[in-house]
Amino acid sequence: xxxxxxLLLRRHRRLLVEELxxxxxxxxxxxxxxxxxxxxxxxQRAGCGSRxxxxxxxxxxxxxxxxxxxxxxxxxxxETGQYMLASILQTNRQTKKSFIPKPKDPKxxxxxxxxxxxxxxxxxxxxxxxxxPEEESPGSNPESDATPFQEDAxxxxxxxxxxxxxxxxxxxxxxxxxxxxxxxxDPKSGSWYVETLDDVFExxxxxxxxxxxxxxxxxxxxxxxxxxxxxxxFNFLRKKLFFKTS
Numbered sequence: 374x375x376x377x378x379x380l381l382l383r384r385h386r387r388l389l390v391e392e393l394x395x396x397x398x399x400x401x402x403x404x405x406x407x408x409x410x411x412x413x414x415x416x417q418r419a420g421c422g423s424r425x426x427x428x429x430x431x432x433x434x435x436x437x438x439x440x441x442x443x444x445x446x447x448x449x450x451x452e453t454g455q456y457m458l459a460s461i462l463q464t465n466r467q468t469k470k471s472f473i474p475k476p477k478d479p480k481x482x483x484x485x486x487x488x489x490x491x492x493x494x495x496x497x498x499x500x501x502x503x504x505x506p507e508e509e510s511p512g513s514n515p516e517s518d519a520t521p522f523q524e525d526a527x528x529x530x531x532x533x534x535x536x537x538x539x540x541x542x543x544x545x546x547x548x549x550x551x552x553x554x555x556x557x558x559d560p561k562s563g564s565w566y567v568e569t570l571d572d573v574f575e576x577x578x579x580x581x582x583x584x585x586x587x588x589x590x591x592x593x594x595x596x597x598x599x600x601x602x603x604x605x606x607f608n609f610l611r612k613k614l615f616f617k618t619s
Contacts, residue, residue, distance in 0.1 A: 401449035582613035
């Protein structure tokens with residue numbers, strides 16, 4: 374694992390230990406050959422064998438599993454539905470932050486069956502991101518109320534107390550459907566999500582911010598048809614985002 378990925382894991386160690394659902398990961402880790410079966414057994418026996426002890430050992434051992442360990446681990450998180458953790462890790466690995474369409478490929482869930490085979494589409498969501506500037510008022514000398522991140526303290530689930538803004542402080546990610554569920558398309562008019570997004574932006578983008586627009590999209594899509602779909606988003610923007618339409 375390279376130094377950047379190793380530091381990223383250590384900065385998010387406490388979050389991972391608190392939130393990681395390790396029991397869902399074993400098969401995915403084995404299928405990607407991130408760990409051998411006997412390594413998984415060692416992780417499962419770590420400490421008292423609690424979820425937190427297993428998560429702590431997994432994160433530690435992951436650092437020694439090669440240059441592709443982190444992206445493979447992120448794909449394991451996505452496969453097992455741990456999208457919040459996957460998004461945070463993936464976002465922080467990005468070196469170019471721009472407005473880019475990014476595939477969000479949810480897996481089919483319990484949204485109905487039969488009669489609408491042509492309606493299913495693994496739709497794309499999108500991200501809005503920008504570089505996080507260092508912000509400090511001229512002449513000010515603020516003090517941190519947290520202990521700065523220490524390289525040699527990572528084994529104690531140190532809080533990420535870096536004194537700059539994290540990358541997710543300037544990102545907005547929209548999903549065409551709730552993670553784990555399908556999105557739908559009409560055979561003639563196309564994707565429900567894209568069609569509704571286009572209609573809402575055409576009518577309201579001149580006067581409403583992005584979050585308000587996507588609430589309209591979510592409401593409209595959720596009321597379509599017999600088969601159901603629920604778009605969503607998470608927002609780490611610090612200001613309202615408006616589009617320049619004229």
